[in-house]
Amino acid sequence: MSTTTANAERYRSLGDHTWQDQAVCHPSQYNPVDPDVFFPGPDEIDKISTALSLCGQCPVRLACLDAALEGGETDGIRGGYTEEERAPLHKEIAKRLDYGRVNAALAGRDIHLTTAERHAVVLAGYRHGVSAERIANLLKITEDHAQKLYRKTRRAIRNRELQQDARTTGQTVGTGTGRLTSDDFGTAA
DSSP: OOEEOOOGGGOOBTTOOGGGGGOTTSOOSSOOOOGGGGSOOTTOHHHHHHHHHHHHTOTTHHHHHHHHHHTTOOSSOBTTBOHHHHHHHHHHGGGOEEHHHHHHHHTTOOBOOOHHHHHHHHHHHHHTTOOHHHHHHHHTOOHHHHHHHHHHHHHHHHHHHHHHHHHHHTOOSTTSSSSOOGGGTOTTO
């Protein structure tokens, strides 16, 4: 899992497409760009190089790439990447953990969060005493669900502390072999 921190100002709000007006590929009266250049066939090397060179000059290239990854767009050249170059990024997007995005969400910015970032928002909220109601509003979930996430977080922290305590005292959890036996479950097993 990759982690990064960056300037929160660069994160798009959910549903915000205003960045497209600043894109080099956005055709206008003064910038007659053919959108087909960004959807070349596999053998159209000239179109691919033209599109990539335009992307290299674009001031909103990262916003374009984020939008393509977050929206699951697999066709065409987006954010300076071809379809093939973006494929592994699509597979890893759910694992992205950008603490800048987490902090921006906690500050109230309405941005797209990956699964890992949503978990980090819950953990940070729990550790800093943010109310379940606020977490529910930030993540657009019910307050009951936010309370459930807080209980799950509390259990995970407790279990981690128990594991650490067991390691420091030299004790093992369970039977000592690492495998559970019927004796570990009582009479119902």
